[in-house]
Amino acid sequence: MDGEDDRNIDAIWPLHIEVRLKPDVVTRFDTIRNAANTYITSSYSTLTFPTTLEGWQDNSVLSSSVDRIIACESPCPSTSLPIEQIALQIHVYQYSENDTPEEYSNAGGAEGEEVMAATVCELPSKMWDGLWDSLIFSDDTKSRLLDYIYATVLFSDADVDFNIVTWNRVVLLHGPPGTGKTSLCRALAQKLSIRLSHKYPHSRLLEINSHSLFSRWFSESGKLVQGLFSSVMDLVEDEETFVTVLIDEVESLTAARAGAMAGTEPSDALRVVNALLTQLDKLRYKKNVLVVSTSNLAKAIDTAFVDRADIVQYIDLPPREAVYEILRSCLLELINKGVVAPVDVPPIHQALSYVNTSNSSLNQSTISPRERARQVSVRLLTLAQKCRDQGMSGRSLRRLPVLAHARYIGLSYVPPAKSRAASSSVSESMATSPPTTPSPAPTQRVNGTSKSRGAQIVLTGMAGLGTRVEVWLGAMEKVVENREAEVKRFEK
Incomplete structure (x- = not known):
């Protein structure tokens, strides 16, 4: 036990620092990152987190460009660390100039039916500022999701052989209504746009409207899914853009195929499930995409979709402390x-x-x-x-x-x-x-x-x-x- 304590004393812990820039600032991010690092290491002997840092307003480079600096979180079990034991992870970001989601529509059916299939939002977005911190869970759900993303990025950068070690970049959150599943997905996309900004200068969140993808034209829904994911693939082709795909109420798309095969569900639902699974298998080879999904009816989800999810996380009603x-x-x-x-x-x-x-x-x-x-x-x-x-x-x-x-x-x-x-x-x-x-x-x-x-x-x-x-x-x-x-x- 004493040896473990000694190792903790000597350990170097990463601490995430988020630096938000003012609107219209054009200063290079690496210039701000270096200035913030110099200021923090020279001004603090100990850092407590989470906390909003002060005093940087006296630095000419930071005061002219920075709006806020926050010391967020660290895997360290303590909430305070001496600066000598900290490896600063500084993330500089700026709100997107366009906060209005763009609507994606698909044309389908014999009469060119227009279907509002999804919306796309540039990240980080001001309308979701503070959403991550406002979500309170009884366990380490949020940190677990972030750690999962970091692991996939690490394995992708290391060019790990997919035939030996596999991951699908799919997350499924399920549980009762109103527990924050959709908000957590949006907040995760926002957080990733900040934390991965050094690797991906641009980020987008694409929210799929599951209900709209069932066409009134027989056999068209599967084509609509394929058409939508073709648009997703076009977004992902830009290797400088990280894309988060949110499928809310995923059970609408992945109703169990057993019901369709038994004749209790429309055959069109079977085509939709197959089309979705095929598209997910294609996306897994892309490094800059994450698929997050939510469900209030986990038992209605096709088992093949559940099997593709790297993380299946139950989001329960909050306990007393939460x-x-x-x-x-x-x-x-x-x-x-x-x-x-x-x-x-x-x-x-x-x-x-x-x-x-x-x-x-x-x-x-x-x-x-x-x-x-x-x-x-x-x-x-x-x-x-x-x-x-x-x-x-x-x-x-x-x-x-x-x-x-x-x-x-x-x-x-x-x-x-x-x-x-x-x-x-x-x-x-x-x-x-x-x-x-x-x-x-x-x-x-x-x-x-x-x-x-x-x-x-x-x-x-x-x-x-x-x-x-x-x-x-x-x-x-x-x-x-x-x-x-x-x-x-x-x-x-």
Whole structure:
């Protein structure tokens, strides 16, 4: 054991640094990469990750070109390393100038039927900024996918003989709806466009519309699949472009051939499956392509497709700890935007340590910021457990703040021109009792326009006053309670 610790002390760990450039900057990426490396190695004795780096604004090369520098992740089990033990992996990237997806259509059928078969997006795209970090799973799903891609790139660069060691560049994510499968595929494509930018200056994401590929013309669907993948092959022919192909709800294309052969499925479905498998076999020889797919009905997928997937990953509903971090990320975003008043919301490991030590009362007149953070985290953890007991998906969890505001906060009447403490006390009372139907609010002139006082308060809150986090917790708790009752009615 001591020997293992000694090896870890002497080990050199890779640490990924992402450097985002400002729009319209034309400085060479390698110039920025060298400047960032020099700055980090000369300015830091220890790096903590993940974290946003500061201080580089004093560097003339970086300040004129760089928008943000983030120390992301490392395979090191620690979250902090001395600079001597770090091998910096610096990735410089810039958002694509074109954020509008391009639609791909196929012509099929005897009358030249137009089918919207796919969309193509240039990467990295601003609309998916932060998507990777927003996805929270209980295991190492994200790092496992990245490591898989790195392995395929390494084997391809080493020109490993396909007849001896094989891989298909296909990933299948399956699980209940709303667990983030499609978002993870998009975020992975975005992340790869950044991490592989030194090797592939350009990246694209092609999303296949599985449902549209079944033509109303008999026997045409297989031809549509072939035509679409011919377009994919054209994209892949550019060896400086990395292409990620996303097949969402892949069961629509890969319905089990056994059903078709038994006569329970249309013969056209059999042609589609065969056409897809043939095209995948052709793509596997290309170094600059990855096929990612999702499914809510894994049992409906043809076994031949599953066999071609290098990774078959189940994406489950989030456990309590992941639910906590998802809700915490929502609160932090609202705090950052001024909707929720500033407060410390501890991460999950601190929340777990507070469970048996925090005072459960949230109505103390005088409370330290540290104790308040303890109480907020314990209450949020309790809410996370309730969400988990109901089997709420990540998609449902991220809707909670909107529903909480719509049902219990937005319609609350709060007198105008009050101090933060007074406003908070009124808001707290609204959070602890069911809202009543408000009487018409008095109106006043605001910038020459008649506005209700309630509306003025909403605008004031958005401008920076914010609502206390306890109010939001109370509102979200009620949404979850009401959801449980509605689900029971629905299931009757």
